[in-house]
Amino acid sequence: MKTNSEVQIRDPYVVPMPEEGKYYLFGSTDANIWGKGTGFDVYVGTDLERWEGPFPVFxxxxxxxxxENFWAPEVYPYGGRYYMFATFRRRSNKLLGTAVLAADSLTGPFQLHSDGPVxxxxxxxxxxxxYVDEAGQPWMVFCHEWxxxxxxxxxxxxLSADLREAVGEPVVLFRASEAPWVTRLDAKSTDAGDVFVTDGAFLHRAEDGTLLLLWASFHENRYxxxxxxxxSGHIEGPWVHEPEALFQADGGHGMLFRTFDGRLMLTIHSPNRTPNERPLFLPVAEQGGRLRLADK
Structure with missing residues (x-):
């Protein structure tokens, strides 16, 4: 059994299973995620504080x-199976891309479902x-890297209905610099231009029907x-940015889920430094289609 302070993980993603009374915690779990990829593990717990595992799922x-660079697995129930969207660096051209894997169980084993990255x-x-829209059309929202x-x-x-491939051309929803809270990343900006980072997108439909998109970047060089x-309430937008970041204390790549007692919970990793990254669980409140961090 491990506590949150003992779990090294980036890009945490939680799948609640109310019928089991268990939460499944996925994420980038290699000790050095910047190097050779080992795979992905899952942790299983009942209280978001203590976890059994890690158990290998891929x-x-x-x-x-x-x-190399096995990052950010997100797992969804879809069509009677579980599908994992995860990022990998291709051997062929050394570019990152997101591929789709599938399994019959949350504990895997997950196997490649798409023909490489989609x-x-x-x-x-x-x-x-x-993201599955109101008409049942599946989409993938992703980051085109800086x-x-x-x-x-x-x-x-x-995406195709079976999630195996992209259908049509990507559309740009927005660029990082359009958000008032985002500042240039000094460590990467050069004479070629200022660098603004997009990272870790996640879609959430609020109780009043508002469609929200969480994402990470840098504010004053902090994650x-x-x-x-x-x-419009639709994936195509247009997207209107909140002027202030929801979380500025060196943490990000978040997703939202409901706890078994109905609370809306945000999970992120913090700090943004390997090997010190740990999962954080922060209660969130919805107000008029907006989010704010709530008191525990």
């Missing part, structure tokens, strides 16, 4: 298309997240988490 075979082959992309465009983008692309609101 390990790559020798013919897997990537061998993000554009010539784009460096990461942190794909699944390493290619300098001003990082949040993009969306339709931070903010959100935007879709003015």
């Amino acid at each position: 390990r790559p075979g020798e013919d897997f298309f990537s061998e 993000t554009p082959v010539d784009w460096p992309c990461l942190d794909g997240t699944l 390493t290619q465009v300098l001003d990082g983008e949040i993009c969306a692309v339709r 931070a988490l903010g959100f935007a609101v879709s003015a």
Whole structure:
């Protein structure tokens, strides 16, 4: 059994299973996520404080298309199975991309479902997240990385019904610099231009129907988490940014879920430094289609 202070994890993602009374905690679990990829593990707990595990849920075979940078697994129930959206660095061109894996159980084993990444082959992309719209159309929202465009983008692309491939061309939802709370990342900005980071997108439909998009970037060179609101209520936006970040204390890459007693909970990793990153669980309140951190 491990406590949160003992769990090294980035990009935490929680799947609550009320019928079991258990939470399944996924994330980037390699001790050095910047190097060779080992795979993904899951932790299982009942109170968001103590966890059994880690239990292996994915390990790559020798013919897997990537061998480094295994990041940000998100797991969704869909069509009677569980689908994992995760980021990997391709062997072929060394660009990051999000691929889809599948399993019959939350504890795996997850196996490659898509034909490699479903993000554009010539784009460096990461942190794909699944969104199913009002018509039942699945989308993947993902980050087009600053390493290619300098001003990082949040993009969306339709997926086939079986989640195996992208359908059509990606659309840009917004760029990082459009958010008032985002500042340039000094450590990466060069004569080529200022760098603005997009990271860790996640969609949330508020109780009043408002569509929100959480995402991470940097504020005064510290990792931070903010959100935007879709003015139309649809994935295409336009997206209106909150002026202030929701969390600014060196933490981000968040997602929202409901606890078994009905509370809305945000999980992020903090600090944003390896090997010190740990999962945080922060109660959140909805007010008029907006989010605020709530008292515990």
